[in-house]
Structure formats: structure tokens, C-alpha cells
Amino acid sequence: MLKPRPTTTRELVNLDGLWRFAVADADVREPWTGTLETQLEAPVPASYNDLFTDQKIRDHVGWVWYQRTVRVPRGWAGERVLLRLDAATHEGKVYVDDVLVARHVGGYTPFEADITDHVTPGGEFRLTVGVNNELTSETIPPGSITATRDGRRQQTYLHDFYNYAGLARSVWLYSKPRRHISDITIVTGVIGQTGIVDYSVTASHETGVRVCAIDAAGHEVATAHGSSGTLAIDSVNLWQPGAAYLYDLVVELVEGNEVIDSYTEPFGVRTLEVRGTEFLINGKPFYFTGFGKHEDTAVRGKGHDNAYLVHDFQLLDWVGANSFRTSHYPYAEEVLEFADRHGIVVVDETAAVGLNLGVQGGLTGIGPKPTFSPETFNHETQAAHAQHLREVIARDKNHPSVVMWSIANEPASNEEGAREFFEPLVKLARELDPTRPLTYAAVMFATFQNDKIADLFDVLSINRYYGWYVFTGDLATAEQYLEADLRGWVEAFGKPVMMSEYGADTMPGQHSVWDMPWSEEYQQSYLTMNHRVFDRIDAFIGEHVWNFADFQTSNGIHRVDGNRKGIFTRDRKPKAAAHTLRARWTGLAGTKPSANQTAAPDNEKTTTSSVHALEGAK
Template sequence: MKIKIVSLVRSLFTGACAALFVTQLLAADSPREHLSLDANWKFHLGDNWPNALHLDKAGASGGPASEKFNDTAWRSLDLPHDWAIELPFDRTSDTSHGFKPVGPGFPKNSVGWYRRTFDLPAEDSGKRIWLQFDGVFRDATVWVNGWLVKRHEGGYYPFREDITDIAHFGGQNTVTVKVDASKFEGWFYEGAGIYRHVWLDKTAPVAIAPDGIFVHTEFNDNVPEGPASICIETRILNPPTNSRAMKITHKLIAPNGNGIAETLPNFEPLPPPALYAKPVSKSQEDFRQMIVLRPNLRVEHTPGVPFRLPRMPRYQMPKMDFIGGFSPPMETQADIELWSPESPKLYKLITTVEVDGKIVDRKETEFGIRTFAFDVTNGFLLNGKHYELYGTCNHQDMAGVGAALPDALQNFRVAKLKEFGCNAYRTSHNPPTPELLDACDHLGMIVMDESRLLGSDEENLRKWESQIRRDRNHASVGIWSVANEEFSVQSTPQAGNVARTMQNLVKQLDPTRPVTYAAPQGDTFDGINGVIEVRGWNYNVGRQMESYHAKHPTQPEVGTEQASTVTTRGIYKDDAQRGYVSAYDARGTQTAERWWSYFADRPWLSGGFV
């Protein structure tokens, strides 16, 4: 099989006069720095400074938010950190949150403060500086050098902020984070604190946007036979005052480490003073496209079709988002190595950005060549063939460390599940940490990537979009889930509208994967079930499934959550004194034996998750 590189580039500028073209990759290290800020934090439990936040003037917040605050008496620790797991058990606290005295009713234990300093050398002046949090439970208020930079609500989504303007170059910088875990978000153990990684990113002014690369594979009829088209989209950030020629190159690396292809279309820039973009097309084999992108101008263009950009006053120009297709596609004779749980082969895409002959950014993106789909008769399809899902629904915490898992435990968990015979992992019921997806990519595990909450309001869609953009390059992510068990609204027309909007956003950002909803319902086609691409089944086995399948023969189905049994592994007799529960499949909402014996005879149900 051949691999065909379809060099689709999507470049997002914050405003620039720039020429876009592709050239050969130069061997050089990227000036991008991705630095961990996990070490050397100071921590204080308790809200001794409830009025620290001042909104009247910039940089006026007091207490720990002030640069001059003395935190020497605070506890020293490294991230990730979950202070809830450190609290003593309390019988009066919430059962589903592990009997830990945090959240509603425990205000003294529900607010924590973190502080850290870091230095920026003077030579970093002129770079763009980003502060990124992978996850904080639950609400975070962030100050940098006394400036309020972020107020983030929600315990499972990443957030970042460009802190370039307020950074001290050639000096010390102070980050302060107030974490408020007073409100529960789930009905399971959630922890409290900065429980995922924190990063400092340094880039050139012209750089690949955060989560700005999307690489996916296309085959005819979504079956991996014949040539594979590797489709690439790249988003570039460029400051409004910048006006320089830019080159973007993509290089493909095979699982064995050998370079097998580069994007080498023939692009030439128009000189900067040009007022119009004038593509020149000769033939499909010899295509030249000359484009100058004026500040804040939007252009959509199909290769080979002449167009001319209209003049307009600068103040009328909208944000520019250039979408260009490079032609012809490049082909290589390299054999395709498909990704699967049994053979998790990963390719690498190296994207290089060059400005005025100098490499300003370089980023590596791992991905897999494979196809995911659902068929109404044969259920889940991996690489065009029926593939039974033996999945588990997993919360993110683990005994002893709570929600603050070291990266090695992500690999340990996935490896153990594979030993048990599992091939699929549902991130119940929230976006996962990136390191979990890395483990699933490399060890081989198909992931159902789930949103925390159903919602089409601006904030929820922003979070949903950030989750999709962050996770869509992972080979392991096989299906998106818009929500889980929205009991009070799931059957309403409004919930159907919301689910449709969330599903449409998936298809806009990632047309390669199906979408589901984990529905605790029977033979009902209203609300969410009536609009969702793949019907999900929670805790329902038997005649209602048969009836639903007969009534809706064009809708694929999957067991999103089928058994919930309570056991103590290796113990085969109940012991109330020690808290042991027999490991026999006898106690729970629905036993594994009952649901699996039913699903095994019906491939259209695709297998499922327990």
C-alpha cells in the first residue's frame, strides 16, 4: 500500500502580511521550549485570605496574590498534588467522595493556595510565554507577578494563558493559584488541588498555535486498502505587526524511525507590497500558488481556481483564517503499518516553521494510521473489520494517591487492563489527562473520550472544543462521548438540540470519529437518543434492545456501561469486619455474566464497557 500525503494547511493568524509556502525540512532543533513547572511549589491549606482578590485596579490583589508575600512558612511540595487524599477519613463526609472531609460542609478543608517562582533569562525577551495547567480541581484563580490572569471553573479541563506582557525577563516571576474545591462536580472521588501537570511554554512570535496541528488518515470507503491519504492541518499564530515570509514543512517518520515522506509542493511568495493574491495554475502536475495574506483577511481557496482578493479598509477586515490546499499530493511506496491494540504502531509528524530562512518552531506529533467506524450489522469496526470491544469504565483516581497520579501509574493501569484481556477504556466521566492517552497510544487501548457535562452554552462548547483539539491526534481515541446519564433532561427536545450541537462540533473539528451518548434508557428514541450517531446502552439487556434495534435499523449501537459489580480482588468470601466483598460475580447493578452472554451473540451491539 502507498501513503499519499495530502498537504492541507490551515493557518490561523492573529493578523499579518505573510506569504505561505512549503520547503524542505532543515535539520535544526526547535526554539520551542516545553518546561515542567511541577517542582518546588509552596502550599497552604485554608482560606486565610478570603479578600485577596481585588477587582478595582490591575495588580492590586493582596495576600498570597501579591509578589511580596512571604510564603516561607508554607509547606513545600511537588505536583501533581491532591490534598483531599491526605485528609483523615470522616464518617460525616460524602460517601461517594471517599469519606474525605472536603467539599460542601467542610469549608476549612476546601480551599488551598499554591505559590511558585521561576526565572526568565533576559534573552527570552521577544518570545511568547505561555502558562498551562492540565487540570485543577476545582475552581482556579491564577495570578502572575501580582496580575490576575485567569479564573477557571471546572476540574477536568486544561487551561492556558499567554503571560508574555506581564513577565519579568531577566528576573524572577511569581505564580499564585487559589484552588476552591467547595463544590462537587461528580458523584465519585474527585480530589482537590493542582492534580495534573503545569507547564511553561516558550515560543517565537510566529509559532504553531496551541493544539494547532491535526493529522489524520483517509482511505476510500474508510477501509485501509489502497493508498492512505495523510491529511494535515496546521494553525499558526502570528502577531498583528509581523510582516514576513513564512515556510511550513511536514515530514513523516515511520514506526521504525525512518523518514518516509516530506511535503514538497512548489510554492512561491508574492512580494510584500502586493495588494492582491493571484494564484497561478499551470497543470495538476506543475502547480504554483502565489499568495500574500493581508492582515485580518479571510480567504478560502481551492487549488487551481483563480481568485482575487478585494480591497477593503483595514478597520473593516475580519479575523483572517487562511485555508489552503497544496497540490498535487505526494506519494511514497512505504508499506502502511496499521495501529491496533494488538499492534500499536505509531507514526510521527515533524512540523517545521521557518521565517526569513530561520527555523522558529518545530513540533513532533505522534499519530496512528487506522480507521474507526460503526456498522449497523457488524457493530464496531477497526480498520474495516468487526472488532469486539472488551472495555472498562475508569475513574481517574487510584488508591494511595487519589487524583494525583504519577505518569508511571497511567502506564501501569493500562498494562494491567490489557493483561486482563481488555482492549478499550472509557474515561468515565470526564476528559482524561494527556498521559493516560499516551499510555493507550503506545500500549494499545481504544479510548472512549468523554465530556464532563452536556451543554451547548459558550463556555461548555469552549471546553468541549479544547478537549477535542487536544486529544484528536491520539491514535487510541476511537469514539467521542458527549455526556453520561443526564437523567433529568435526556428525553427532552432541548437535550436533543444540545447533543446535536456538541456532535456537530465534533464533526467540524474531527470528521474521522463517531459520537455517542451513554444512555441509561430502554426502548426510547426521544431527546438525545434521537439525534446521536451511535446509541449507547447503560445497564439494559434484553427485549428492549431487540425492539429498539428493529425500530431503528440505521443507527449503530454500543454498550457504553453494562455492569457494575462490587468485589475485592482475590477474596472469595464476604468479611464485613475487614471490609471485604466476595470477588464472585454476584453483587452489583448488573453482573458481567448476564450482559456479556447476551452481547456475545449480537455483533451489532459492538461489545461494551463495564
């Protein structure tokens, strides 16, 4: 699905703004049969949960409704007219007047509806969008719904971030010709100084196709004809981390001398390879520095905000980060486009977080039920995961900033049934995109001795919290176990290893002269301990701190107004650890830090077998 863009043959209207808003009530008629009778208004894009003072709205489980009036430009006569929603979390239904025109399950990928036959150019229509926040064992991410004694519905879920819902991304009305370009796929390579651009164009009708590559100065540098083919760009400018260079691929459908449709897709020329224990971009080893992030800000929740987009990337640059993971769902397309333009590397993750019932068992890692079974996460769950994977890769496949797909966060990869669940998904991901490496983020319960899926992937991303959830406050012991753990993965699988999560909750302003958990000094010491270990492991390729900024979570006595592992506060003020990271990362430019040659004293050394003691610790 191509993102709507204005071109010589296409126009679009942004429908963001204030919409009428109502919570579904079973005692009143369905709202799509007329005007919503409500005094509430909600902004789009934004999550609705934190907007209102009414606790019932924040805690509501089920459908809410957005509505506004839309006028179709009168110049669109003879064109196809479409509605596109960049996301509806987690299920959306779209009505044009009283007609259902689209329904989509999945809260972080776009969907659209052709409404040509339901509207009139120059006329108005009533647009109503229903959004359902329910999570079940057959959704990605999963969850469950229970009822209280007084009849209230409550949502539970297995991920540690707040279940914000609503229209958190933009809504568009756009036009395209009746005969049009439907999809474009771009794959790049390099031979010597020549950029190789393989392209494939899908169109609604069979007709002539003309493509050309335009450089950043607006010059045509290569042309071709046909629905698929190869362009060669001499003296190519590569897209590189920290030094982005983008070309435009202009695709035209032609009939004789007439251009029927035109679409422009930005792209960058770069190569990716995993070779031995190295991750290569453009043939050079790359070392990841950065964060797991969240789409999370006060009041707007997961609502996309361009001001925060710019400021967050400024902070990434200031701290010396070269990359981030879209934990734990694909972010708004504007984020990836910004990363494309500014040379930030992205690990693009699906919304498959919470496929692990072991977390219900606390530190034992033993859940009340097996994670993978006909009664828990099953073929229906797997099918939802596969569909989400298709939609993420279809949306993000042409972004040069995206260098790796992460297909799940902290699944129960140590449990029986994990391989049967994930092996078909890995195969599907490789069929959809054979050009990018695959990874997943391994939970603390999964060790190199018991993990059942690690061999299927190209890069091993490890989430570990030695010194926080285990050996809390004892960084000396934590260092021993961390090194044994990481070396065990390297020795067992011979693949590149990176830390996809490590961090410690920190209250800004909490200080101590000792290694006291929750203090700013402890967060600094914790990070420094991890970095010593990383620098001693040759196969180690990167460090993503958890988390970029504090973020909101569900209710829990172990959280004080959300997760406090941020290096920045929720309003983006730096904690002391931000300066620690800046001192380490600034100037690395994607290269691995020099190895620390200082050996641990004999009484601090440990063997990889010692990690057995931590199986199930989190």
C-alpha cells in the same frame, strides 16, 4: 492548543514538585499580593483533599492557593514565554507576581498564558495559582452549593465519584519563537497500500510552511509545502488495536533557508467507520473489551501518576482488554499518548456527567424538578458544555487511539428538553470533528421507547445494572430483562450497541456458595450472565465493565469507602472476576465472541415491551 514539547526551536521547564499551599480565608488579605503565609506544602500534580489530616481542608468549598518561585532560563531572551496548566479542577486563576495573567473554567482541559511582558529571562518571579472546586448549574459537571446552619458551605453534585480538586496535572513553563506554529490538525485515510494524511497548520504569522512525515525508523517518507495539504505514504504501516505504529509529522515555519519554528506531532494512520451495526477500524469489525475507568488512587486522588499509568496498562493487557472509556472526563494527555504508543482504543468522554435530576428521585427516576428548564440546566449550562466540547476535541483530535467521542454520561435523555439541549451539541461536535463517531452513555431511566436523542448518534452505549440495582440477586430474571432491553435498542434504531457500564459492587474476600450480592462469586456470576446475553445479539459491538478499579465517592450509606464495583481493588489487586474476564477476553483480539446458540427456555423468554416495567430503575 499544542502540547508543549521540546524541539529545535522550543524549550520547556517542568514546574512539578512541592508548592506552598493555603486554603482561602475571607478574613485575610488575598494571597496573590505577596508570599503565602503558610506552613503547608502540597505536591503538584495531586488532588489536595486526601493529603492533610485536617477535615476542614478536605471538606473546603471554594478557593485554595498554590505558590512557588520560578526562574526563567536566561537563554530565552527574544522568545515568547508561556505558562501552561494541564488542568485546574474546576476553575483556575494564575498570577505572575501580583498580575492576573489567566483565568479558566473547566477542570479537565489545559489553559495557558503568555507572560513574556511580565518576566525577565534569567530572573525570578512569584507564581501563584488559585483553584476553585465549586460546581454550579452553569458548570460542567454541574452541582450546587448550600450553607449549613452554622455557616459552613457544602457542595453537592450529581455524579457518583469524589469531587477531588487542585492541580492534578502538570504545570509547565515553556518558550516558543515570536513567529510560531499555533495549531496542527491531522486526518488520515487509506487507499490501497497508501496512507493519506491531510494536514492543516495554523501559524501566528503568514510565512512558508514545510512538513514531512517520519517513520518509526527515522526515515522521511513524505513531504509537502503549504499551510494545508496532503501527504501520501507508500506501503503505509497502519495504527491498529494491539499493534500501534506511529509516524511523526515535523512541521516547520520557514523564511528563505531559515527555520523560524519547528514542532513535531506524532500520528497514526487508521480509518474509522460505522457501517450498519458494525464498528470498523481499518475496514475490519472491532469488538470493544475493557472498562470504564477513573483517575483515582489513594492519597493523590486524581493526581496523574506515571507509575499507576504503566501498571494500569499492564493490567489491561493482562486481562485481555483492548479499550477503555475516559469516564467521566477527559484524562491526562499522557494517558492518551501512552494509548497511542501501545495500541489501546479509547472512547474519549467529556465531563458532562450529572445532567440528570432524575437521580434525586431514587429508583423512581422522577426528580423534584425537570432536568432541562430555565431554572435548572439551561442555555448557560449548554454554553459551558459546548465550550468544554470545543476544548476536549481541540486537545485530543490528533490521537489515533481516540476512536469515538462520548459527549455525556447518563444525561436525562428521556426527559422533555433533552433534544433541544443535545441536538446543537451533536451538530457542534460533528463540525469540530467529522471523522469520529459520536456516542453518549444512556442511563437506566432512558429506554428505547422513551429516549429522545438516540437517533442523533452513531453508536448506542448503554449503562445497565440488571442483577444489581434491579432484580438484585435474581440473575435469571435479570437476564431476561437485559436481553429484551438490548434487543429493543437494536430493533428501534438499527445502530451498533455496546454496554458502556455493567457491574456489581464486590467486597474482596467476601465469599458465598450462593448468588449472594457483594461476594466475589456473585460478581463472577453477574458478569457471566451479561456475557451470555451479549453473545446472542448480532448488533452488539462491545463490553465495558464498570469499573476497572474501586474508587472513592462522596459520603453515602450505600457506599463503604467508595464504589466497590472494581474488577481490581483501589490498590490494583485482582478480585476473582478479573480471572473470569481474562478467560473470556484473552485471545479475542477485537473480534466478537461466537454467538451462544442455546435458546432460553420458553418460560424464561420475554418481549421488548417488558422493559416498560423498568423505566426509571437504576
